[in-house]
Amino acid sequence: MSIDAHRWLMTAPATPMVRDSFRAKPQAGEVVVEIAGCGVCHTDLGYFYDGVRTNQPLPLALGHEISGRVVEAGEGAQAWLGKSVIVPAVLPCGECDLCKRGLSTICRAQKMPGNDIQGGFATHVVVPARGLCEVDLARLARAGLTLADVSIVADAVTTPYQAVHRAGVRQGSLVVVVGAGGVGGYCVQIAHAVGGRVVAIDVDDAKLDMIGRHGGELTLNAKKLDGKALKAAIGDFARRTGLPATEWFIFECSGTAAGQATAFGLLVHGATLSVVGFTMDKVEVRLSNLMAFDARALGNWGCPPEHYPAALDLVLSGKVAVKPFVEERRLDDINDVFHAVHHREIRKRAVLVPG
Ligand SMILES: [Zn+2]
Ligand SMILES: [Zn+2]
Numbered sequence: 001m002s003i004d005a006h007r008w009l010m011t012a013p014a015t016p017m018v019r020d021s022f023r024a025k026p027q028a029g030e031v032v033v034e035i036a037g038c039g040v041c042h043t044d045l046g047y048f049y050d051g052v053r054t055n056q057p058l059p060l061a062l063g064h065e066i067s068g069r070v071v072e073a074g075e076g077a078q079a080w081l082g083k084s085v086i087v088p089a090v091l092p093c094g095e096c097d098l099c100k101r102g103l104s105t106i107c108r109a110q111k112m113p114g115n116d117i118q119g120g121f122a123t124h125v126v127v128p129a130r131g132l133c134e135v136d137l138a139r140l141a142r143a144g145l146t147l148a149d150v151s152i153v154a155d156a157v158t159t160p161y162q163a164v165h166r167a168g169v170r171q172g173s174l175v176v177v178v179g180a181g182g183v184g185g186y187c188v189q190i191a192h193a194v195g196g197r198v199v200a201i202d203v204d205d206a207k208l209d210m211i212g213r214h215g216g217e218l219t220l221n222a223k224k225l226d227g228k229a230l231k232a233a234i235g236d237f238a239r240r241t242g243l244p245a246t247e248w249f250i251f252e253c254s255g256t257a258a259g260q261a262t263a264f265g266l267l268v269h270g271a272t273l274s275v276v277g278f279t280m281d282k283v284e285v286r287l288s289n290l291m292a293f294d295a296r297a298l299g300n301w302g303c304p305p306e307h308y309p310a311a312l313d314l315v316l317s318g319k320v321a322v323k324p325f326v327e328e329r330r331l332d333d334i335n336d337v338f339h340a341v342h343h344r345e346i347r348k349r350a351v352l353v354p355g
Contacts, residue, residue: 003032003072007122008334009059014049016335017121020059024124026074031129033087037148037328037351038120039065040341041155042182042255043278047115049342050280055116063120063352064089064113066127067135067151077129084140084147086133086312087113087120089155090302094130104304105162112302120151121334123354131305133312143316148353149326153312155302156349157320160187160253161311162303163274164194167249171195174243176234178263179254179277180204180211180219182349185325187251187276189215190311193319197243199234201262202254206347214321217241222258227265234266246270257281264289271295328353 005024008017024032044062046052054060066087070080091111092104099107113119113127135150160183169175175196177187181204191198192215200216202208208219218237220230238245247270252263255277263273264285271293290297303311314320327348329337340346 003124005122005124007061007118008331009061010048011059013051018059019332024072024126026072026077026126028075029077029129030074030126031070031077031080031132032072033066033068033085033125033127034071035066035068035120035123035125035354036084036146037067037151037353038063038122038331039152039154039156039326040337040350040352041065044114045338045342046278046280048338052280054114055112060114061119061121062114063122064115065151065154065156066113066120066125067147067154068125069147070132071124073129080129080132084135084137086135086150086153086308087125087127088131088133088158088303088305088308089113091128091131092305105301121331121352123331133305133308135312136316139316143318145315145322148328148351149322150312150315151351152322152326152349153308153315156183157186157190157315157322158303158308158311159183159300160251160276161190161314162307163187163251163276163298163300164190164196165307166298166300167251167272167274169194169196169249172197172243173249174234174238174247175199175249175251176201176263176266177216177251177253178259179252179256180216181207181347182253183276184251184253185211185214186320187253189320190314191215191249191251193314196249197241199237201230210324214324222262227262230262231266247272250274251276253277255279257283261285267293267295269293269295273297274300276300325349326351331355
């Protein structure tokens with residue numbers, strides 16, 4: 001048996017995506033997920049507008065923030081049939097030496113929907129079953145959320161979850177998040193949920209207002225303050241609140257050169273700089289500041305599937321709010337939605353919903 005499905009294929013950069021009918025058929029170890037929602041990520045815009053190459057050549061359906069229900073399962077994956085799931089944005093193979101050593105985020109056989117394999121801007125997607133995160137529908141309903149709402153856990157929540165976890169944020173840590181929309185907004189909420197005291201920096205007052213109500217204790221607009229003034233304001237906040245003047249945790253989530261320069265400029269002794277956002281642009285920095293401050297810089301790629309249940313739990317328990325930050329749109333309006341997100345006419349995270 002196979003299922004009639006359609007997806008929207010990117011055929012060339014900045015060229016309207018085209019509707020493509022296909023037959024979804026799982027191989028051994030794979031499942032077909034009937035998609036409830038798929039979030040539109042900054043990374044998708046990077047592929048579509050900025051010339052970032054996908055690993056699988058075009059035509060390709062983009063989309064890596066997928067939730068849905070397993071409607072068909074290949075050999076060895078039948079246990080997933082009928083379950084509601086979040087598909088991790090990066091699916092490691094689970095078998096290689098790197099995976100076995102707990103380094104699954106750098107697994108060379110990993111599969112990312114909408115990059116390595118067909119993605120979630122579709123009615124259905126075929127993905128490996130290994131690593132799927134089951135969603136408890138009763139708990140979801142109690143939290144006032146839909147399965148489409150939590151699609152964004154696949155990346156926008158779990159990527160900063162992994163970054164916060166890896167950096168070692170703990171109770172009483174001073175955390176600075178540069179770029180407070182999308183991924184950065186969840187970074188603020190997650191750092192706050194684990195006990196961090198969070199300063200949010202953005203260039204958009206509306207975003208700062210919003211995140212000021214969701215875990216951002218101090219909000220600063222980088223359009224109004226230069227690097228020096230930002231650092232002074234955070235130092236002041238630290239003194240007022242009894243937080244340390246050293247060992248700040250800085251998360252660059254804007255994915256812009258200006259944000260990266262700002263984040264690097266906030267280094268203090270023993271600081272941890274986590275690069276979470278992506279841009280093709282370059283910045284000029286004095287890298288030796290890492291040496292002089294005895295600081296460290298960390299990259300972050302995805303999140304191991306084993307952390308998904310804990311990240312989802314933050315959402316289902318209400319410690320991380322999702323609803324105010326997502327906006328559902330029809331999948332078949334994808335070209336209009338991309339245009340609107342690109343031109344900042346949709347300010348929340350757009351989630352494309354089939355049907
Ligand atoms: Zn993404
Ligand atoms: Zn692997």
